[in-house]
Amino acid sequence: MALEVVIVGLNHHTAPVAVREKLSVGNGSVDSALAGLLDPPRVREVVLLSTCNRVEVVACCDSDANAGDYLADRLVEVGGIDRHAVEGSLFALRGRDAVRHVFRVASSLDSMVVGEPQILGQLKQQFEVASAADAVGPVLHRVFHKSFSAAKRVRSETGVAARAVSVASVAADLARQIFEALGERTMLLIGAGEIGEAAAAHFVAAGVGSVMVTNRTFESAVELARRFRGTPVPFERMSMYLPLADLVVGSAGGGQLIDSAEARRVMRERKNRPVFFIDLAVPRNFDAEINEIDNAYLYDIDDLSNVADENLGERRREAVRGEAIVEQEVDRFWQWFERLELEPAIVELREFADRVRLEELEKTLPRLAAVDEADRARIESMSRAIVNKLLHRPTTRLRQPRDANEEVSLVAAMRELFGLRGED
């Protein structure tokens, strides 16, 4: 008998959202779900991963027991749905494949948008929840901690997360290539519509220092400016305020608002300090010629989506290198895991002792003349007590090694002394 890492669940590769949403485990019920999934000695450790893209149980199980099926049943039960509603969507992985899966999920290689940064935080949080509920033992503890460091390596050694893949984040990313600190920069938002608002929200989140909003209807500008603690600017005064803005976002209807002559005047007034024009409007608000002016950078909506597409392709290429790093880390984990024979060795010792006990009972009991059922039970329980007491100290000591080296040598010594060959 030995330990094994098993994963059962469903995710965006195996199930459409219509199925995934049925089997989501809310935050409040995670503790009871974990308790429902644990079943020692068959299922010893459990972590539940639940995001909008996946519901997966990571478990450390007895490799002899058919834990996969059991976990699938309990997962469905805990999720409160019918098993055949998710039949065909459930997948199961075991051994190295299961470990690799956790590492890939942590490294965001298994995400819908490869390289998205949220998954690692979610994983850490759900691991903490399982730890707090005492559902985590030495194996999953190591699986998860090693997956976090694999994720860190993938993030820092490859460009898998380096590039923005949405229009707004591409714009913010480009702004960071032009300006050093967005916190000292001012943005002028032209047009208070939905697109403009979303872009402004993104830039504010990215740390832009101050916001000005202008709109044909001044009231909307005031309203939106208030939301971002910015300044409303009357539409007809826009050209006065333009030179103050480092980022100019166009999202107004009605076509061109700034031509290249106006942009040149702005650049002169700014003594050529750079300006980033972001044209999200269709038809476009800014003259395409503006990009020809020194220190002025103009991207329209098509330029931004082209960059986003290119970046997504680049992320996929980088992901290939991420996979290689994951494989290295899985190798390292596996070396440790293979040496992890403590628990099976203890079980073997117990089985050996129990075999001896039963043999001796069988030899002795028939020879005793007058024993009734009650005496038999007493003798049997005495034999169990002797075995337990004899084994208590050595097993306790085996479970508290000073370090990994001592663990290995203690296990070896025990096998040697009791003649256990370590067969599974």
Added chain:
Amino acid sequence: MERQLLLGTMLAYAAAAWFFGKHVARTDDSSARRGKMSLALGFSAHSLSILVHLAAVGLLPVTSFSDGLSFFAWLIVGSFLVVGRGGRLSAIGVVVGPLAAIMVAGAVVFFGESAPIPPELRSPWLPIHVTLAFLGNAVFGIAFAVSLIYLFQEGRLKSRRGAWLLRRLPSLEQLDRLNYRCLVWGFPLLSLGIITGGIWAANTWGHFWSGEAREVLSLLTWVIYAGLLQFRLTGGLRGRRAATLTIVGFTLVVVSYVSISLFNLPGRHGHVLGS
């Protein structure tokens, strides 16, 4: 011994160049650390080679083409180690690394015994003049590296091919600011270098200016940098144009140093002093 040290230095700088290249091209942050370590290691060997020279000859290694090249590279790498510590600025190593490796390689190839110094040039002014002028030009060397990166990155931003942007490079604003800071430090150093040279010449030969090629070219460089500083301060000169001018100025520095030494133009700045 000195030559072996220079050979080691060259290899370390080449390794640094490779690591910085990997850092920038493949957005690999651990390579940046390795690059900085290789550069620091090379710089230590380099410093040792200069000490060895100082102990053997009793002069800074500035009296032959190869010595000067090595000393100049040493000052550039030293300036970079001071300037390029923080964050994304270390990516400038992608230019400084190869530049230093090539210069030290040149020093190794042209390595030879330093010729004896004619007695009239044995003066306390020698290390002062040469160090100031070299340090000024080394700082401009950093400005040159910064400007190359600026032009590269600016071109990519303008072309709107986002995937070709190298994200580990500093922002345009930071590059431009560093370029300006180099100018502010390099210009007074170069000026002092020229002035001390003049004072030394006046003390030794009785005239401040002799009109030899090195002096003329230095003055031309000085005028370019002076103009750059002037228009930066008052005329809103920045960005691409400032970067281009910086590159022109430094190219002039390199061309004048190499051509005077290799073509043996007449004058006291020749490749072997006094020959």
